[in-house]
Amino acid sequence: MTNRLLFITHQLMRTGAPLALMELIRFQKNRGCYIEVISMSEGSLRAELEDMGITVSIHSGFLQDWEIFIEKFKKFECVFCNTLITFEAIHVLNHTDIPTIWWIHEPENYFELYKDVLPDFAKLNQNISVISASPLISDIIEKRYGTRPETVSFMVEDLSSRKYTRDKDSDKVTFICVGIYSHMKGQDVLADAIKKLPIEIRESSRFIIYGDMKNSDQEILKKLRGLEGIDGQILINDSVPHQEIVEAIARSDYMITPSRVDTVSGVSAEAMMLGIPVIITEACGIVGIVEKRGCITVPAEDSDALASAIVHAARIKATEEYENLRSEARIGYESAFLPETFYKSMEKVLEEKIPPRRIVFWYDGHDVLDQFSDRLVEAFRQMGYEVLIMGRQDIMEDMRAFAGFYEKGMVTAFLNYNFYGSFLELHEGENFWTHFGIPQVTMLMDHPFCFDKAFAVYPEGNTVLCPDRNHVEYVLKNYPNVSAAAFLPHGGFEYTEKCKAVSDRSIDVVYTGGISAPNAYKIMPDFSKFVFDAKNVADEAIEILISEPWRTTEEVLESCLLDRGIELPVNELRKVIADLHYVDLLAVSHYREEVIRTLSKAGIRVTLYGFGWEKCEWLKNSSVDYRGRISAYDIPNIMSDSKIVLSTMAWFKDGTHDRVFNGMLSGALAVTDTSKYMTEEFSGIYAGEDYSIEDAQLGFFRLTEIGLLPDMISYLLSHTNRMQQIADFGRVSALNSHTWRARAEEIDRDLLQFL
Numbered sequence: 001m002t003n004r005l006l007f008i009t010h011q012l013m014r015t016g017a018p019l020a021l022m023e024l025i026r027f028q029k030n031r032g033c034y035i036e037v038i039s040m041s042e043g044s045l046r047a048e049l050e051d052m053g054i055t056v057s058i059h060s061g062f063l064q065d066w067e068i069f070i071e072k073f074k075k076f077e078c079v080f081c082n083t084l085i086t087f088e089a090i091h092v093l094n095h096t097d098i099p100t101i102w103w104i105h106e107p108e109n110y111f112e113l114y115k116d117v118l119p120d121f122a123k124l125n126q127n128i129s130v131i132s133a134s135p136l137i138s139d140i141i142e143k144r145y146g147t148r149p150e151t152v153s154f155m156v157e158d159l160s161s162r163k164y165t166r167d168k169d170s171d172k173v174t175f176i177c178v179g180i181y182s183h184m185k186g187q188d189v190l191a192d193a194i195k196k197l198p199i200e201i202r203e204s205s206r207f208i209i210y211g212d213m214k215n216s217d218q219e220i221l222k223k224l225r226g227l228e229g230i231d232g233q234i235l236i237n238d239s240v241p242h243q244e245i246v247e248a249i250a251r252s253d254y255m256i257t258p259s260r261v262d263t264v265s266g267v268s269a270e271a272m273m274l275g276i277p278v279i280i281t282e283a284c285g286i287v288g289i290v291e292k293r294g295c296i297t298v299p300a301e302d303s304d305a306l307a308s309a310i311v312h313a314a315r316i317k318a319t320e321e322y323e324n325l326r327s328e329a330r331i332g333y334e335s336a337f338l339p340e341t342f343y344k345s346m347e348k349v350l351e352e353k354i355p356p357r358r359i360v361f362w363y364d365g366h367d368v369l370d371q372f373s374d375r376l377v378e379a380f381r382q383m384g385y386e387v388l389i390m391g392r393q394d395i396m397e398d399m400r401a402f403a404g405f406y407e408k409g410m411v412t413a414f415l416n417y418n419f420y421g422s423f424l425e426l427h428e429g430e431n432f433w434t435h436f437g438i439p440q441v442t443m444l445m446d447h448p449f450c451f452d453k454a455f456a457v458y459p460e461g462n463t464v465l466c467p468d469r470n471h472v473e474y475v476l477k478n479y480p481n482v483s484a485a486a487f488l489p490h491g492g493f494e495y496t497e498k499c500k501a502v503s504d505r506s507i508d509v510v511y512t513g514g515i516s517a518p519n520a521y522k523i524m525p526d527f528s529k530f531v532f533d534a535k536n537v538a539d540e541a542i543e544i545l546i547s548e549p550w551r552t553t554e555e556v557l558e559s560c561l562l563d564r565g566i567e568l569p570v571n572e573l574r575k576v577i578a579d580l581h582y583v584d585l586l587a588v589s590h591y592r593e594e595v596i597r598t599l600s601k602a603g604i605r606v607t608l609y610g611f612g613w614e615k616c617e618w619l620k621n622s623s624v625d626y627r628g629r630i631s632a633y634d635i636p637n638i639m640s641d642s643k644i645v646l647s648t649m650a651w652f653k654d655g656t657h658d659r660v661f662n663g664m665l666s667g668a669l670a671v672t673d674t675s676k677y678m679t680e681e682f683s684g685i686y687a688g689e690d691y692s693i694e695d696a697q698l699g700f701f702r703l704t705e706i707g708l709l710p711d712m713i714s715y716l717l718s719h720t721n722r723m724q725q726i727a728d729f730g731r732v733s734a735l736n737s738h739t740w741r742a743r744a745e746e747i748d749r750d751l752l753q754f755l
Helices: 016-030 045-051 066-073 084-093 108-113 135-145 187-195 199-203 218-229 242-250 266-273 303-315 320-336 339-353 367-382 395-407 448-457 469-478 517-522 534-547 553-563 570-579 582-601 632-639 658-665 676-681 703-718 720-737 740-750
Strands: 004-009 034-039 055-058 078-082 100-104 128-132 173-178 205-210 233-237 254-257 278-281 295-298 358-363 386-391 413-417 425-427 440-443 462-466 482-487 507-512 606-609 624-626 642-647 669-673 684-686 698-701
Touching: 004 016, 004 084, 016 034, 016 045, 016 078, 016 266, 016 339, 045 055, 066 084, 078 084, 084 100, 084 108, 100 339, 108 135, 128 135, 128 339, 173 242, 173 303, 187 205, 187 218, 187 303, 199 205, 199 303, 205 242, 218 233, 242 266, 254 266, 254 303, 266 278, 266 320, 278 303, 295 303, 295 320, 320 339, 358 367, 358 395, 367 386, 367 413, 367 632, 367 740, 386 395, 448 469, 448 570, 462 469, 469 482, 469 570, 507 582, 507 632, 507 703, 517 582, 534 553, 534 582, 553 570, 553 582, 582 606, 582 703, 606 632, 632 642, 632 658, 642 658, 642 703, 658 669, 658 720, 669 703, 669 720, 698 703, 698 720, 703 720
Parallel strands: 004 034, 004 078, 034 055, 078 100, 100 128, 173 205, 173 254, 205 233, 254 278, 278 295, 358 386, 358 413, 413 440, 440 462, 462 482, 507 606, 507 642, 606 624, 642 669, 669 698, 684 698
Antiparallel strands: none
């Protein structure tokens, strides 16, 4: 499920807390979340974020323009504040109900430094959840404010599978210390400890120390440099790129972390990731996180204890005790710092803070549409949505279910097909969904002109999704009461069984769809109500559509009117088009019949399902196996035993049909007439053209060239390997982008998150 998340950080330098946040941002971005970042100062991480397509803005504070920031914060489902220093944002968010997570990384001296401006952690509003990066920080907050936050430490990428080589001078026990030269990191304590070591330990050991010399405490650095004149190999280094640090750790035998205060110690976690034991002070939060696994602990600021620990570590280097320490170090890393552990913990925090989106789906007993709904409902539930299904079969029971569902919290949207359920009333004249403030999302499976009367009473401010891009334009032009219209292609049924090879399938060509000419005549209007010869206009429109099948029905009907000097206002024109839209059904039926008749005459065996075909005089042709109408739920299994799934569009000139995607997903080769969208989306072979295009995913034919279709079908049926290749490419493409799961993700990402 797509979430809109805002991350606030104190800075964007490549230091501990911002880097830890970056890993969370990457994870959420990969999950499909929409993310923005606000930083209180600049840093090199900004470029990385922007390369990920994330908007970054810089604001040094939040209190002065608090009203502006509240409006911005409201656009997100959750605000994630990183470090204690973002406290101004917390003060602002504390006066809202916006779900907020505050991740604290700092030691106690920061709490003391900011004590006069920090909020009282025990009195934060319920919308704000505090988490700490280590138990040590939780101890600090509990001691100062009487409330204990949950601990979620950061992740450390597992680089243990890489190959690292030891230095030639590997007979010495190598100790490494990494961290900015500062009083908090305690390198001066390490310097004192090294001076106290027995000469034989110093001579058999190496001490490699890394830190940022430019931004360091010069007194600490001076004390370390004083070690260079004593016995032993002691190397004082400037900072180097992270990868070089990891390689240096891997070449070492022990990590020394002598910190006076260190809430976690990322480099210690990296050492443990590589199976390197850590000599560490009890003032470091990581000790509690890993429960001392792989650690030799000493009191902070105790150079005697640190010296004793180094001596012990050097003397056990070649023993089983050392190997056990190595194993324990790796176990400690795996228990706390694996990426999957971090992601799982953060997901739990976010899920608790962000309530699941909740939608209502309407079923109306139409098997085709209900099958679509089944797939979408399953996908939405897998994405974390709570879904209530309603329908007309037991509306009173559904109303009771809705009451309980609504009481649990906000309902994001009501989704339906073809306006089913849209006009449910709470009281006469009062729309049910409008009363409860629930936006409607109506997905159309037919042209909007089929629903002109429904559009006329569709409550304002709701959304319509169309399976053809031309339909979107039609809605926006003709129905101003619709707040938004967008293109949503059909989806396909994910066939979960192993697909049979096309050569093992019993059906050569299958067509699953009826002809609508009988229904067309049932919806013809009363022509006497028109002030012009509407029957003549309709008859001419049918002729034009058949002779120029690339044109849309609304375009042709308007053209026929204009040719007669009849220019109507938009509102009147759409009513005329709606009254005469039966011509669309006749044009579709004409070409469906023409396709099957042409193939049967050519001796290509077609298995035919659907209503309305009984009237066709050629139906008794031995090449046609007509099996009547079947449930939409049975069609995927039939397609899975078919070599070629044949389709014709429902006069969607810039849209889709689920029959094509179902065929592709069943492992069959789909063959369809063209539409602008389909030819843009897929590479295909065309009837009468080059059948050897290597990356073809389906077969296309033009309605003006149906006579060429038998040649392509015959070629495919006689070239099994080629047919299998195209079917395989098509299935991969459909699995990647054209399942109903993919459509649910589009609806979530592009629509529901904004409602």
